[in-house]
Amino acid sequence: MILQISQAIVSGVLLGGIICLVAIGLSLIWGVMDVVNFAQGEFVMLAMFVTLGFAQFFGLDPILSMPLVVVVMACTGVLTYQAVIKPIVGAPLLMPVLATFGLSLLIRYTIQGLFSANFRVMPQHIVDQTAVFTIGGLYFPHVTTIGFVTAILCTGALWFFLSNSETGRAMRAVAQDREAAAVVGINVERIQRLAWAIGIGLTGVAGALLSMIYQIHPGVGPAFTMLSFAAVALGGFRSIIGPAVAAIALGVVQVLVGTLWKPEYQDVVIFGFLIVALIILAKQGKRQ
Amino acid sequence: MTIQKSTTSVENVKREVIAPEHRRFSRTEWITYLGLLVVLLLFPIVITEPFVLTVAILTLMYATLALGWNFTGGLMGLPLFCSALFFGLGAYAAMTADTNFGLSPWIGLVIGVLTSMAVAWILGALTLRLDGHYFGVATFVVGAIAIAIFNNISSIGGVQGMSAPIHDSELYYMQWQQPRPYYYLFLGLLVLSVMLSETIHRGRLGLYLRAIKHNALGAAHLGVRVTRYRIFALMISAGVTSVAGSLYASYVLFIDPTTVFAPEISVQIVIIALLGGLGYTAGALIGAAILIPLGQYLNAALGFSGQGWNLAIFGLAVILIVIFRPTGIVGVLEDACRLREEKAGHPEARE
Numbered sequence: 001m002i003l004q005i006s007q008a009i010v011s012g013v014l015l016g017g018i019i020c021l022v023a024i025g026l027s028l029i030w031g032v033m034d035v036v037n038f039a040q041g042e043f044v045m046l047a048m049f050v051t052l053g054f055a056q057f058f059g060l061d062p063i064l065s066m067p068l069v070v071v072v073m074a075c076t077g078v079l080t081y082q083a084v085i086k087p088i089v090g091a092p093l094l095m096p097v098l099a100t101f102g103l104s105l106l107i108r109y110t111i112q113g114l115f116s117a118n119f120r121v122m123p124q125h126i127v128d129q130t131a132v133f134t135i136g137g138l139y140f141p142h143v144t145t146i147g148f149v150t151a152i153l154c155t156g157a158l159w160f161f162l163s164n165s166e167t168g169r170a171m172r173a174v175a176q177d178r179e180a181a182a183v184v185g186i187n188v189e190r191i192q193r194l195a196w197a198i199g200i201g202l203t204g205v206a207g208a209l210l211s212m213i214y215q216i217h218p219g220v221g222p223a224f225t226m227l228s229f230a231a232v233a234l235g236g237f238r239s240i241i242g243p244a245v246a247a248i249a250l251g252v253v254q255v256l257v258g259t260l261w262k263p264e265y266q267d268v269v270i271f272g273f274l275i276v277a278l279i280i281l282a283k284q285g286k287r288q
Numbered sequence: 289m290t291i292q293k294s295t296t297s298v299e300n301v302k303r304e305v306i307a308p309e310h311r312r313f314s315r316t317e318w319i320t321y322l323g324l325l326v327v328l329l330l331f332p333i334v335i336t337e338p339f340v341l342t343v344a345i346l347t348l349m350y351a352t353l354a355l356g357w358n359f360t361g362g363l364m365g366l367p368l369f370c371s372a373l374f375f376g377l378g379a380y381a382a383m384t385a386d387t388n389f390g391l392s393p394w395i396g397l398v399i400g401v402l403t404s405m406a407v408a409w410i411l412g413a414l415t416l417r418l419d420g421h422y423f424g425v426a427t428f429v430v431g432a433i434a435i436a437i438f439n440n441i442s443s444i445g446g447v448q449g450m451s452a453p454i455h456d457s458e459l460y461y462m463q464w465q466q467p468r469p470y471y472y473l474f475l476g477l478l479v480l481s482v483m484l485s486e487t488i489h490r491g492r493l494g495l496y497l498r499a500i501k502h503n504a505l506g507a508a509h510l511g512v513r514v515t516r517y518r519i520f521a522l523m524i525s526a527g528v529t530s531v532a533g534s535l536y537a538s539y540v541l542f543i544d545p546t547t548v549f550a551p552e553i554s555v556q557i558v559i560i561a562l563l564g565g566l567g568y569t570a571g572a573l574i575g576a577a578i579l580i581p582l583g584q585y586l587n588a589a590l591g592f593s594g595q596g597w598n599l600a601i602f603g604l605a606v607i608l609i610v611i612f613r614p615t616g617i618v619g620v621l622e623d624a625c626r627l628r629e630e631k632a633g634h635p636e637a638r639e
Contacts, residue, residue, distance in 0.1 A: 036421040038428065087611045092501070093420045097367040098562065099610045101428075105555065105603025109596040117596070218596075222432055229425045264440060267433045274429055278414045278422060 003137060008255045010138050015213075016251020017148035020155060021206040022224050023231035023243040025199035028158075031175040031238035032195035035085060035096045039104035041225030043200050046107055047073050047207020048216045049115070052122060061126045062208050063146070070204035077200025081193050104221065112218035119215040127212065147209035154205055158198070159240045171195060175238050223267065227254070230270050233277035312490070324573075325479065332471045339588070341467045345539065347580040348474040349532055353553075354560040354572035355481045356528030359521045361558065362567030363494060365501040366416075366518070367424035370431030371557045374404040374526040376438070376548035378533025383543055384444055386452050386461065393452075393462045397534035401527045408526035412519035431554055438545035449544025452537070462538035470539045477535060481528055485569045488524070497521055498567075552599065556583075559602050562609050565618030574617050 026040045037043075050072050054065040084103060088095045131142040162168040173181040174191045182188045206224075214220060228243075231250055235242030250273060257269045328348075332341055353371060360368040378400035385396025411430065415423040439447045455461040457469075464470060488494045496517050499507040508514045537543050556579070564575025583598060613620060 030421070036425060038424070084607055084611070088614075091610075091614065092365050094361065094365045094367055094566070095610050095614055097421070097424045098558065099607050101367070101369070101558075102603040102606030102610065105599050106607065107603075109598075109600035109603065113597045113600055226429050226432060229429060233422065233425065262440070264436050267429075267436055271429050271433050274426065275414060278418070278426060281422070282414060282417050 004259065005256070007138055008259045009252050010140065011144070012252030012255035013248055014140070014144040014148040014251075015255060016248035017151040018144075018206055018209050018213075019224065019227050019231070019251055020244040020247035021151050021202045023228035023235070023247040024155060024158065024240055025202040026228045027232045027235070027237045027239065027243045028195050028202075029199040030232060032171060033085065033096075033192055035100065036229075037199070038097065038100040038225065039080075039107060039221075040203065040228055041221035041223065042104045042107040043073065043076070043203040043221075044207045044210065044224045045216075045218060045221040046076070046111065047204045048211040048214075048220070049111055050204075051208045051211040052120060052216055055123055055125070062122060062212050063126055066150075066205060066208040069208045070201045073204030073207070074197040074201035077196040077198075078193055080200065081196035085192075085196070086189075104225070108218050108221055115218070117218055119217045121215055122211050125212060129212070143209075143212045147213065150205065150209060154202065155240065155244050158202075162240060167191070167194070172238075226267060226270055226274075230274040230277065233274055233281070313486075321482070328475055332468045338467060341471060343581050343584045345467065345471050345474050346584065347576050348471070348478050349536060350556060350560055350580050351573050351576035352474070352478045352481045352532045353529055353557045354564065354576055355478075355485050355569065356525050356532070357557045357561050358485065358525075358567060358569070358572055359488065359497075359528075360525040361561055362571070363489070363497040363501065364518055364521055365566075366420050366522075368427050368522070368525060369424060369554055369558070370411075370427040370434070371525075371529050372549050372551060372553040373431050373434045374408070374529035375533035375536070375553055376434060376543075376545070377404045377407065378530030379537035379543050379548040380438070380444060380533075381530070382462070382534035382537045383450055383452055387450055388444070392460050393534060393538050394460075397531060400530045400534050404526040404530035405523045408523045409519060412515075412522045416518040416522070417515050431549075431551060434549040435545045438549060445544065447544065449542060449547075451542040454541075462535070463541075470535075473535055474532075474539075477531060482569060482573075484524070484528070485572075489569060493517065493520070555599065555602060556580075559606055562606060563616055565616030566614070568616070568618040571616055571618045578617075 022040060022044055025043075026037055029035060029037050047069055050069050051062050051065060054060040054068060055062060058065075060068070080103065084099050085096065088099060127142050127146060129143060132139045133142070133145075134140070162172055170181070170186045171191050171194065173184070173186055174188055178188055181191075227250055228247070231243045231247035234250070235244070235246035237243070250270060253269060253273065254266045257263075257266050331344060335341070335344075353375065356374075357368055357371055360366050378397065381400030381403060382393040382396035385391040385399065386393050411423075411426060415426045438444070444450055452463070455463045457464045462473070488497075496507070496512050499510070499512060500514050500517060504514050533548065537548070560575035560579050561572055562575070563579060564571030564573065586598065609616065615622070
């Protein structure tokens, strides 16, 4: 039993590390733009399909094609910003929410219309799907371990970028106060475009990694959207470390619920955590 | 430069908060509504084809649902993504009352409304104090997990769903052999919803809600109880949606979690309200009258829904409306009228 639980914790941490990339992307865009991206999970799904496309048409391994996928997704993010978000900057809250919600429908059902709702599996890749190494009786699958390490490296790099580089500081300034940032000469629009490029680019990393772990189908998105919502609500937006830690914790909870209780209740428990986060926020008096 | 434009100017407030809806019915409006009612009353007598009648019933139902959504989405400007949850609660309440307890679905309807309102109250109390994004996030998630929860309650059928026992045609059991009585049932509900909507829009509550939508902080400073009225509006949304769900359950006689909690229902409601015009009573009616017949026709003629292309088109439509015409069809018509009045030098426009 103890072994089973510790195994679930290990798997949860490894998986949560990958989810944390999605959550950080959401948090970055939320903080910089004051826009909650309801299509975040659909971008992950799109990235999984792009990775699959590279593997099937060019025989590229997901590990090798990851930089390409990131570039593709970052471009998609910039395109989204230019085409959908920029025209409605300053509109009431409902408008960007509906726009990204519409975007999630558009992405999901276009992919489903083009490639059908079937489940697909990544063809054989360099990292053996079944290979594991064991430490003290606990299994560490190669795939998820590589994913976890990559995710942690990306998170660290982003944190370093935000806290040390000139552009990163500008980005934090925009997140704090858009108008004041503009007054001191920061090109707000460029920063916002960059936030979309990074935020959606991160889903590229996550998508390439997850395509080796999960089956690929058009309906995987909402689960990731919900997980990253909960992570950001728990960890706080405008921050990197908070959502990252929360995402890993949620990964653990999810795997524990899945193995010890019912897999169908994974999302329900995530909702429970979201409620807890909301109660805490309401108690803190974060009124608008 | 993307400094957020401040939308709060005296002119805007006067136009959007106080005028033009906060006034009595004009004669044109009375004639339009009564004329529409007469047409709708005569419709099933003139046209008896079952398919057309089914489409008409669905149109009436979705018009009601969009009106319900409008209290939260249109009047308050908050993203409500879990209409299907309230719809499904209403459907299950009516069905359970009949199947499990042998009670009239009407009693179930009342219980469904109370349950939905209670859920709405909890959701609202948790999220409506916070930034509006949290409300959108919470309703999105709760809407997505409802199916999982109801799939696992075996006493009301679980995944298999439940079907109602067949009774004789009777108002008490809300069951008839022909579709026509159902048509009038849904029409009655729509008339009540329109009356409720117009009363709220033109009354004090509508004024408060528009003021909150426009500038919550400002409204709070003027003494409007922001959170209280927001929760109140959300509960009205939930109640109306739940009643429609109860009637739907009696109409189809079989429900399961995947059909009544379907995210597609919430999506359709949002796009109907958005297409017609956010915050307009007429918008919900126009949106439903266009979208539901069109969608049903495309499904029947082309087998359109199989691959989900219809939802992809909905998504694209939402994006395009939000970017280019956020006020929807009614907004476009209103702009056209205003332009014409200005050209004609109408006294109202010069004011």
